[in-house]
Amino acid sequence: MVHVVDITDPADPRLDDFRDLNSSDRRPDLPEGKGLVIAEGVLVVQRLVESRFEPLALLGVERRLGELADDLVDVDVPFYRTTADVMAEAVGFHLNRGVLAAARRPAPLDLADVVADARTVAILEGVNDHENLGSMFRNAAGLGADAVLFGGACADPLYRRSVRVSMGHVLRVPFATVPDWPRGLSVLRDNGFQLVSLTPNPTAVPLAEAMTGEKVALLLGAEGPGLTEHAMRATDVRARIPMAPGTDSLNVATAAAMAFYERVRTG
């Protein structure tokens, strides 16, 4: 069980891992990012506790400690119990979720392990919006995709905003980096994956017809630029979501959801 420590002074150094979260958000920003992982709110803290991430400490109000009691039975770290006001002063803003957990980043997962038993994975290139990354993991979890892989130039999926938007699923859905992008895609090919590029290009094959593999890896680029030609050339087929004329591409996480759905529907 967590050991409850009452805190009355917002300057207490034991709260340093939770201090000024908005400014610690300005840390360097790479998929291999540094810094602690912060979970906000009861649901995300529950997911953190069940995940491969190990909490260092929690900070929250009495009510949230009560709500989390069953989840924290096997968690042997401090729970800094305080008031909403002290919490707001330490964190730097008012948090109406009332509880935070801080965790160290575990060692990155090995790409070969992540893809070994997977059937559907998303591979991202140039996706540098934390909200989109979070939505991607939420949609992957909801629609049963097995992993998210990072090709070139993506942002840190463990950034606080991304963790929050993912509803904690970034802590559950495995992710790994594809080295030597895009040549490293050979690992997927060697594991029997069909490599499918998603593109708004109207000459591409409709999504439902394009995904013919037993195992499918979906490549998605950032909104706007999309996938690089370099990456698309390394794939087996270019697929498009049928779009209405005169509209833009869908949000990248929504496009992925459409493909995940198609895999579930035909799976």
Added chain:
Amino acid sequence: MVHVVDITDPADPRLDDFRDLNSSDRRPDLPEGKGLVIAEGVLVVQRLVESRFEPLALLGVERRLGELADDLVDVDVPFYRTTADVMAEAVGFHLNRGVLAAARRPAPLDLADVVADARTVAILEGVNDHENLGSMFRNAAGLGADAVLFGGACADPLYRRSVRVSMGHVLRVPFATVPDWPRGLSVLRDNGFQLVSLTPNPTAVPLAEAMTGEKVALLLGAEGPGLTEHAMRATDVRARIPMAPGTDSLNVATAAAMAFYERVRTG
């Protein structure tokens, strides 16, 4: 063509329609909302100009005026030309999109007119998140849904954030209010629509099997509470998106996108 008016004083009363946008966002917040509609950025201003919304005035920097020149040929209102600094001071924050248009709200569209030639519509209940509303319109536009209808307790789709997240599609995709909720759904029934509730309930019919009508109206509730039982009882079938165990429901705009996609795929 717009008539260009140079402005050097951020306090100039001609900028009042654009003043302190963050605080004017705190206005009453209903689908029938008041207040001007604000379009931000070149793309959204272009969509405004092509829409049923009539601009009152534009405010922007020289560069954006140049980019919009072709779009503004038939627009007979002032373009207040100024610097990024004056703009930031009047608006209350720095806008890196460099151009704004303000428009009056046109008279609401008539529900019967909106559904007359429609094949796929979304009907929302309790969706009070402006970002979700914006995403809903973006997905409707991208995947060819014909209209968005408002049942009970939704927020204002013309709120600034909603307009921005929709990428201006809220100005293009027709919307109307269903009166006397949910009894007013009879208008859809009389027009030959199959009424389909979306629910995460695992006993519901899978989405792909549930949508059998030539015309389909999809009912969607807010994340969390979902549709009221009252609303679901007024529909023909309850449909679910196949979800992975132990996950939450999808974001409401993502769930709608899945259903729109299914309509395109089978249409």
